Amino acid sequence: MTSPTPRPNVAAIPAYVPGKPPTVRPGTTSYKLSSNENPYPPLPGVVAAATRAVEAMNRYPDMGSAALYDALAARLGVPRDDLAVATGSVALIYQLLAAWCEPGDEVVHAWRSFEAYPIAVTTAAATSVPVPVLADGRHDLMAMAAAVTDRTRVVLVCTPNNPTGPAVTQAELDGFLARVPEHVVVVVDEAYLEFVRMADPVDGLATYRRHPNVVLFRTFSKAYGLAGFRVGYAVAQAPVAAALRAVSLPFGVSAVAQAAAVASLAAEAELLERVDALVAERDRVVLGLAAAGWRVPDPQGNFVWLEVGERTGELAAAADELGIVVRPFAGEGARVSIGEPEANDRLLGLAAWFPPGR
Template sequence: MPALPAPRACVAAIPPYVPGRTPTPQPGLTVYKLSSNENPYPPLPGVLEAATAAAAQLNRYPDMGCTALYEALATRFDLAPERLAAATGSVALIYQILQAYCDPGDEVVHAWRSFEAYPIAITAAAATSVKVPVTARGEHDLDAMVAAVTDRTKVMLLCTPNNPTGPALTDSQVRRLLAQVPSRVLVVVDEAYLEFVRMEDAVDGAALLRDFANVVLTRTFSKAYGLANLRVGYAASSEEIAGALRAVSLPFGVSGIAQAAAIASLGAEAELMERVDALVEERSRVLTGLRAAGWQIPDAQGNFVWFDLPDATGEQTAAFAAAAERAGIVVRPFAGEGVRVSIGEVEANDRLLELASRLR
């Protein structure tokens, strides 16, 4: 048999992405999906109308330059449009960053456990993943991350708040790290859950961009803004970095519907923060209840909580997930490590608290 075309060797090594599972219907029981960190609220006021109007142009290509979206983001965050790059969610920007900056064998330093897509994107770029274990509290070990930098390091990924463990980095911590990392290393501050952060000395992305030329911020409309189905995110950085990300982007990647919905979402800031504040309040209620039940839950600065269940067999995580499903909530288990549970509807959160009390 003749030889068939072979993909790059790195393709076979790409770990699979495991999405949050959709609930299986249960007779007589409302089931809730708490496995994907989705926003439980519907689109913000005016967003559905803007998306519907844009859908009337389905026969036309979207604005590849995302002109109106960049203008809206530039106004909202006081940045020149040339310093922005849009893509299909912030995860696509991670892929573009690695494609633009990593040659085969270059190293990418990141915390672990952290965002599941990092090793996938790194391997797809034929780069080398350098995983630095998080601390016992689920936090980035920044000293160890700095120590992991070598002459081959091209990129460092900082996930804040860290998905799935929950803690966020402070501005002081990030600045100390940037002072120690060579300026040739691109430092990515992944802020997918930015709007949910409530802590002193929170990362000041705008100031970081002013003070460090090797920083890029990645953000998304999927979480707080509730546009997960439309896939739109953006990066903010220097003009040079943003230009590199645009150069490797998929032509017409961000649909016109997604652009219109994102712009409308930016115009509903007051309603956005009302919803985010309500979710943060629920997060506090859940955290208090879980800790009162005896669980040692790390600080939660995203829209989720983390149950640390280290077990080489994975039996604890599987048992927790199965018990949750029987209670009508689907969670995200990471076999042998822990379980992440999104903050959802009040009823769903109540079920989580009741379940956690029984399992403790």
């Protein structure tokens, strides 16, 4: 007896490994530092807007996300036609590859980088071309440009890079774009944009205006703290944005998510004060790690990267015993989100007990 068989690429799709929740330990608070979530609760105004939307859950959401498009266009100073919203920026990755890639087409990206990249590429029946990051966790943009062939349709630039942390400079990005053919789509994945504090940061909006092949991916999941609602958006010149909208899931962004995102943009000043506090905590953690003998790649997101190679499982287990859960990448290292001060203190205690040369 035969049974339905999916396309061969489906069996090759890597599994996405999410950050696991912390182990419940009686008498102590456990902290989840495995998913790069914003540890602050939603602002009252955002909760109120979401609650009003919940009260109308018997109705379909606005498929055109009109209020959200209007709010984003006003906030960013871009035409509505240059925007595409989706269920998190990860959905935009799938949509873009569906719109651009034929089976066997190539997608160039750094590695290690965002875990969803090879999953989405394989789902599209395209071919991943991973380019190793440099020793300091930065994108090797020269090598990535050299990896572009006549089969390359898309290049993914994750900045800041998840999970290693460093961000690309504007000068580096400009030099890279000068070497990439104009028919190749270059995604500048800015999920952690709001946490960047560095010289010569990427100006994504100016870059997309100069380059018709550049697409910006952004999200409300990180700095804005809406990870549970799944709202992301792309900024691209109108033909590219239209293609992303064309392959989107109808009614994909829920009414509650749309209302919360619009309210978050209205409360942006307060939200970004929290981002400043997280950046200050990040700086404190980096100094504490350095005092314990650790050298970490320049963190420009809301996380740090601890490269411990084959000891990664041991580090993750030790963290769990302390009531903090980190995101291990077997044989490579662990990504640790910046969380509540107490959680960060436990990380520093672990780093002092588990020095890099142990």
